[in-house]
Amino acid sequence: MTDEKATSADHSTVKHMKWWGWGVEGVGFHHEDKPDFAPFVLKAVDVDLWTATKAQPLPFDKLDVPDSNVSPEFFAALTAAVGDDNVTSDAMDRVVHTFGKSLRDLVRVRSGKIERTPDVVVYPADEAQVQSVVDAAVAAGAVIIPFGGGSNIAGSLEPIVGETRTVVSLDLGRLNRVIEVDADSGLARIQAGALGPDLEAQLTERGWTLGHFPDSFTHSTLGGWVATRSSGMQSDKYGDIADIARGLRVVRPGGTLVIRAIPSASTGPSVREMIVGSEGRLGVITEVTVQVHRIPEKRDIYAYFFPNWATGLKAMQEISESDAAPSITRVSDARETGFSLATSKASKGMSKFLSGTVLPTLMKRKGWNLDDICLSFIGYEGGEAHAKRQKAIVDAIVKKHNGMGVGKGPGVLYDQKKFDTPYLRDFLLDMGAAGDVSETAAPWSKLAAVHDGAYAAAQGAFDKLGKVGWIMSHLSHSYHSGACLYFTFAFKFGEGDPIAEYDVVKSAIQQAFIDNGGTISHHHGVGLEHSPWLEQDISAGGVDLVKSLFASADPDGTFNPGKIVGGRLVGGRVATLIDTDAIETEEVQA
Amino acid sequence: MTDEKATSADHSTVKHMKWWGWGVEGVGFHHEDKPDFAPFVLKAVDVDLWTATKAQPLPFDKLDVPDSNVSPEFFAALTAAVGDDNVTSDAMDRVVHTFGKSLRDLVRVRSGKIERTPDVVVYPADEAQVQSVVDAAVAAGAVIIPFGGGSNIAGSLEPIVGETRTVVSLDLGRLNRVIEVDADSGLARIQAGALGPDLEAQLTERGWTLGHFPDSFTHSTLGGWVATRSSGMQSDKYGDIADIARGLRVVRPGGTLVIRAIPSASTGPSVREMIVGSEGRLGVITEVTVQVHRIPEKRDIYAYFFPNWATGLKAMQEISESDAAPSITRVSDARETGFSLATSKASKGMSKFLSGTVLPTLMKRKGWNLDDICLSFIGYEGGEAHAKRQKAIVDAIVKKHNGMGVGKGPGVLYDQKKFDTPYLRDFLLDMGAAGDVSETAAPWSKLAAVHDGAYAAAQGAFDKLGKVGWIMSHLSHSYHSGACLYFTFAFKFGEGDPIAEYDVVKSAIQQAFIDNGGTISHHHGVGLEHSPWLEQDISAGGVDLVKSLFASADPDGTFNPGKIVGGRLVGGRVATLIDTDAIETEEVQA
Numbered sequence A, B: 001m002t003d004e005k006a007t008s009a010d011h012s013t014v015k016h017m018k019w020w021g022w023g024v025e026g027v028g029f030h031h032e033d034k035p036d037f038a039p040f041v042l043k044a045v046d047v048d049l050w051t052a053t054k055a056q057p058l059p060f061d062k063l064d065v066p067d068s069n070v071s072p073e074f075f076a077a078l079t080a081a082v083g084d085d086n087v088t089s090d091a092m093d094r095v096v097h098t099f100g101k102s103l104r105d106l107v108r109v110r111s112g113k114i115e116r117t118p119d120v121v122v123y124p125a126d127e128a129q130v131q132s133v134v135d136a137a138v139a140a141g142a143v144i145i146p147f148g149g150g151s152n153i154a155g156s157l158e159p160i161v162g163e164t165r166t167v168v169s170l171d172l173g174r175l176n177r178v179i180e181v182d183a184d185s186g187l188a189r190i191q192a193g194a195l196g197p198d199l200e201a202q203l204t205e206r207g208w209t210l211g212h213f214p215d216s217f218t219h220s221t222l223g224g225w226v227a228t229r230s231s232g233m234q235s236d237k238y239g240d241i242a243d244i245a246r247g248l249r250v251v252r253p254g255g256t257l258v259i260r261a262i263p264s265a266s267t268g269p270s271v272r273e274m275i276v277g278s279e280g281r282l283g284v285i286t287e288v289t290v291q292v293h294r295i296p297e298k299r300d301i302y303a304y305f306f307p308n309w310a311t312g313l314k315a316m317q318e319i320s321e322s323d324a325a326p327s328i329t330r331v332s333d334a335r336e337t338g339f340s341l342a343t344s345k346a347s348k349g350m351s352k353f354l355s356g357t358v359l360p361t362l363m364k365r366k367g368w369n370l371d372d373i374c375l376s377f378i379g380y381e382g383g384e385a386h387a388k389r390q391k392a393i394v395d396a397i398v399k400k401h402n403g404m405g406v407g408k409g410p411g412v413l414y415d416q417k418k419f420d421t422p423y424l425r426d427f428l429l430d431m432g433a434a435g436d437v438s439e440t441a442a443p444w445s446k447l448a449a450v451h452d453g454a455y456a457a458a459q460g461a462f463d464k465l466g467k468v469g470w471i472m473s474h475l476s477h478s479y480h481s482g483a484c485l486y487f488t489f490a491f492k493f494g495e496g497d498p499i500a501e502y503d504v505v506k507s508a509i510q511q512a513f514i515d516n517g518g519t520i521s522h523h524h525g526v527g528l529e530h531s532p533w534l535e536q537d538i539s540a541g542g543v544d545l546v547k548s549l550f551a552s553a554d555p556d557g558t559f560n561p562g563k564i565v566g567g568r569l570v571g572g573r574v575a576t577l578i579d580t581d582a583i584e585t586e587e588v589q590a
Helices: A037-045 A072-082 A091-096 A103-111 A127-140 A196-205 A222-227 A271-275 A309-321 A334-342 A349-355 A358-365 A384-400 A409-417 A421-430 A444-465 A498-515 A531-553 A581-589 B037-045 B072-082 B091-096 B103-111 B127-140 B196-205 B222-227 B271-275 B309-321 B334-342 B349-355 B358-365 B384-400 B409-417 B421-430 B444-465 B498-515 B531-553 B581-589
Strands: A120-122 A143-147 A167-171 A178-182 A187-191 A245-252 A255-259 A284-291 A298-306 A328-332 A374-382 A404-407 A433-443 A469-478 A482-492 A567-570 A576-579 B120-122 B143-147 B167-171 B178-182 B187-191 B245-252 B255-259 B284-291 B298-306 B328-332 B374-382 B404-407 B433-443 B469-478 B482-492 B567-570 B576-579
Touching: A037 A334, A037 A469, A037 A482, A072 A120, A072 A127, A091 A120, A103 A421, A103 A433, A103 A498, A127 A143, A127 A167, A127 A245, A127 A255, A127 A284, A143 A284, A178 A196, A187 A245, A222 A245, A222 A284, A245 A271, A245 B531, A255 A271, A255 B531, A271 B271, A271 B531, A298 A309, A298 A384, A298 A409, A309 A328, A309 A374, A309 A384, A309 A444, A309 A469, A309 A482, A328 A334, A334 A374, A334 A469, A358 A404, A374 A384, A374 A409, A384 A404, A404 A409, A421 A433, A433 A444, A433 A498, A444 A469, A444 A482, A444 A498, A482 A498, A498 A531, A531 B245, A531 B255, A531 B271, A531 B531, B037 B334, B037 B469, B037 B482, B072 B120, B072 B127, B091 B120, B103 B421, B103 B433, B103 B498, B127 B143, B127 B167, B127 B245, B127 B255, B127 B284, B143 B284, B178 B196, B187 B245, B222 B284, B245 B271, B255 B271, B298 B309, B298 B384, B298 B409, B309 B328, B309 B374, B309 B384, B309 B444, B309 B469, B309 B482, B328 B334, B334 B374, B334 B469, B358 B404, B374 B384, B374 B409, B384 B404, B404 B409, B421 B433, B433 B444, B433 B498, B444 B469, B444 B482, B444 B498, B482 B498, B498 B531
Parallel strands: A120 A167, A143 A167, B120 B167, B143 B167
Antiparallel strands: A178 A187, A187 A284, A245 A255, A245 A284, A298 A374, A298 A404, A328 A374, A328 A469, A433 A482, A469 A482, A567 A576, B178 B187, B187 B284, B245 B255, B245 B284, B298 B374, B298 B404, B328 B374, B328 B469, B433 B482, B469 B482, B567 B576
């Protein structure tokens, strides 16, 4: 079944997030119905929500947006490629396409001083138009930065400051269709610009699901997931995007690279895996053939409590070693559990459980310290009997580790709220507090050290800045040999450069990951944000191979130059960037 | 626990297969106790085993082995690196290190005319010595071909004919230890030169298994598995080697590339995946950190029969979609089932089942045609209850597809015999018949076409050659979106060039894979054998990326030049090879 629906004639239907924050205007976090939240924030980051003034974004016309350098000739060439209505160098379009949505991005865009935007934004309708844009850009000596949902938080989207060439933001938003489902193979051809909800809706219509639900789901695209090696909440079952994406189409100068959907192949080195995680540096991903699954008969998320982090961690490990194979394995540490309780509405969620007397009494009777308890969610999917059996295996392991099950209620709430965290981050930023995330993966034997190391590093950074700060964590994905730990940190901005303060904390945590055996990112990519640690992660020899590949496959640096390797955050890691690609290309080829 | 045992002082303990065939001398296939075999072979490939003369290998001293070109200076440098006893340019050592064990390799080596051998073979004791060898080779402008067990059948090991530089075969055989097991994480650091049985023995001692059992297991190494993206018989459960190998150490000029063992990472493009399947072109793999598993409580292989191939295939697909997740999914087509029956001993195995009257009567009563029946093996592993449940799910699916279970007996025999097939191939070669394999993977929706296409292609090739020929197949691995089909073909050599005849058949089958949506190899790698189809498999753009990587990462072509891309079997695909790397490097960089 091939979907031959015409794509919209112009880009008016392409959805973008608001230029100054996450999501759409009119949606936001509020704490009025969460009585524990304000006291929690006061204690955690020293921000008094009762008295703080909520910052308002600058009016857009106050922004200092650099002019576009696009030449009339090149603009005309792009127009010839995609039509009059689908090329723009309007300031708003360019600003929307300048950054992702990291804290660094929001601070910069809200400051009103934007050093470099793309010069022109194009919205091709299909792969043929993408090819025309790429070829026109190559002919004009321009730079291309592919753009999906704009949710990136690793600095993978921004033009390099100092880039003198014309920068094209190539927005894939019109390539948003599920083209075909091979029902016999459980494979779907989907255009790269499809947002999570849009592609899931098209799949659901046909009885399928992709099963890929990253936190950014609402505002991120299939192409973006592939370009950054994304993971989702149910990846324990469905695999990371590197497992899910079997076939690829990538527009490169002069033609399209095609990897057919093959379940497994020994043709190495795997080109599929070169494209996955390439962050636009090897061309423009236009289509992905992905594994899709029939919507399972049963899909439940159960909540559990553990007396402390160590037992929770140990239980997750034992679950991963067991025959249970659940779809979600998640456990929050004590701090994050406290945070979850504080952000619950008075009458719902966790509060409902712990505000009563039954559960706390039970916990105390077991000898638990309520400040140490850890909340866990485990997902079960499949046939009715299978899900039941998964749960039976897990329940036994939980019991062995002195945990207790509290049913499905909290899991339902978690499932509903799971995509809302970025709104909370924006709310805190409005109130003067920096909040951001860092995540890593490490072998089971190193997870405790990674956790404690990141905590100590964050605390050291807070101390250095003379601040009350906050860090919390959860285990979000389990594998045979280890797991992903996801950290959220926050602190109140002072009078100084907010980016410089942020860098002190973020850098300390990233370095702690490396020092304790973790990777620089389990599912957010490298971009510019994590690039400084890449050599420590994959060794100088590994970085050499990546540079070799980019230098030889894209010798002119047409495609998103400076990302992953070659670009650098300089000047105390403030928001100025230099492009060292040219130099490094010479080094490699010397 | 780190194993600090000293490695043997010299290479006398390094095991090699015999120069003229598979395995060790004194082990071979014989058919005297298999009464159905000779009639089967007569019918299948027109070879009369009762009257045919068994060819004897040439005495080694009749071989026409080219002289070594190694200079005294370079030989001295290698000796300085690894010691007097571990460098050799003896003719036997060089011949043993010239080829893998494909049919093409055996025909060539048995012909006595060997166009190019390595000039020198070195046996470093550890990674530091590997580094010294690599650096000495780079300084001397030599070529390095890493050598593990020598079981390769894709032409990945041979020096390129016409290579004027000194060719070093770097034998990893002394790097054969399990260095350390991280019991907490299920990870083991293992040296790359460890043969399958040796590493399994060291793991078993500690209560672990790798779970990787390719057909070549007895004579192949961990490093070789990684270098060719190998799969094993239980890969449905344990994963392909690309999943199993989490950490890597690769010696490159001037230093070691280190990929730490991380369960999953978003640092793309994945350098780990560049090394996996690189067939020695990016350096010398010295150590791999692999996922290991506790030996499961239960491990059974059950046999089933299906009335025909279509129902067997459909059942495998449904099993792969189910919650059963077995460790092995295998079904032979009718021809291979017939072959299995013919190679069974009179009183054992399948014959025992079908020689009686009960089973055939039962099958006939079900309306089955005994010429169409298909034998299947399904493996169950894990806890007792889990294995039982897996089997219950599978049994229901088998029943739905009109199959029948016949218990564990045949599975036990299969498990014992599984590594012996190459001996049978050699026996047939001795008797004048070419036997070889080609395997592929494709989506479920294309498997029937791939199967029928390969059969038609082989038959077309046999017709073209005017021969009675044989082809048979089984499904060997299942994935969510498809499976691996493994083909074995055979025909009687004529008076002409045996390699030219072989090429007609092999080429036809490989082309049929591509034409029907399969890949060129699911688990044998690319080498020189499959390289001609690489562009059709991964597109010109994909080949460009691979060439880009090799050209930039190894600009002098030090490491196994010509393999995967750049080398070519020329002259009607006969055994002469040219190195076109230099030319193609220029193309890429132009």
